[in-house]
Amino acid sequence: MVLGVAAVAVFLLAMLTVVVGLTFSVQVSGHSMEPTLHNGDRLEVNLLQRHDIHRFDLVEAIEPAYPxxxxxLAIVKRVIxxxxDRIAIAGGEHPxxxxxxxxxxGTFRVDNPAWPTRIGADTASCCTKGLTGGDKERWRTLSADDYFVMGDNWGGSTDSRVFGPIPEDSIKAKLSFRILPRSRFGSIANTVKLVPMTP
Structure with missing residues (x-):
């Protein structure tokens, strides 16, 4: 009898864990965050810290309308x-x-190790919204409510380079923990950094 009750309790706890995991998670769709995240990855959402956003955090946000x-759509991107902040994108093939x-x-260069390993050949998306001017950078200052987000897959991400900065209220959650697949279960490493530009 005791073993039966314990088995039922374990089963119910396991089911509750699955339900909570699916309810408070988001599934990655597409390839815009490769190689960091892959299509089908499921990430735990952190709703409590969605107003405590730091540079290079991964977030779930709502994509704004654009031409x-x-x-x-719900999107997963990295806050840049x-x-x-003032931001500029210079260059074309290797921006x-x-x-x-x-x-x-000071002026810094964003060093994202994922960008050089881009998947796809969409370079047009990096050259809109008045940010890029050939080899000469063009600066844009973000307003008090705006965040500039990008995918880790430089050549295959529709992001702020296309639709512009996103407002804070479109950010729904912070993301830092991968639930599935089980082979990559755990915290998501963040290797993006700012590199000072020499005068």
């Missing part, structure tokens, strides 16, 4: 620039993202 799209953090005087 050719009505928007409204925060409110008040560089420059950043001047709000309140700082």
């Amino acid at each position: 050719g799209s009505a928007g409204g 620039a925060l409110p008040g 560089v993202v420059y950043l001047r953090p709000a309140g700082e005087k």
Whole structure:
């Protein structure tokens, strides 16, 4: 009798864990975050910290409308620039993202190890919204409510290079933990950093 009750309790606990995991998670769709995230990966959502966003955090957000799209889709992207930051993208085939953090005087280059391993050949998406001007950077300052997000797959991501910065209220959750597949279960490493530009 005791063993039967224990077996039922274990079963119910396992089912509750599955239900909670599916309810408070998001599944990656597409290839815009490769090689960091893959199509079908399931990530735990952190709803409590969605207003505590830091540079290079992964987030779930709602895609805004832009020419050719009505928007409204849930997307997974990486935050590159925060409110008040200045950002510029220079170059074409091998572009560089420059950043001047709000309140700082220095200029930095965003070093995302995933970008050089891009999958796809969509270079047009990196050259819109008045950010890129050939080999000469063109700067944009984010408003007090805006975040600039990008995919880790440089050549295959529709992101702020296309639809512009996203407002804070479109960010639904922070993402930092992978639930599935089980072979890659655990925290998602963040290797993106700012590299100071020499004068």
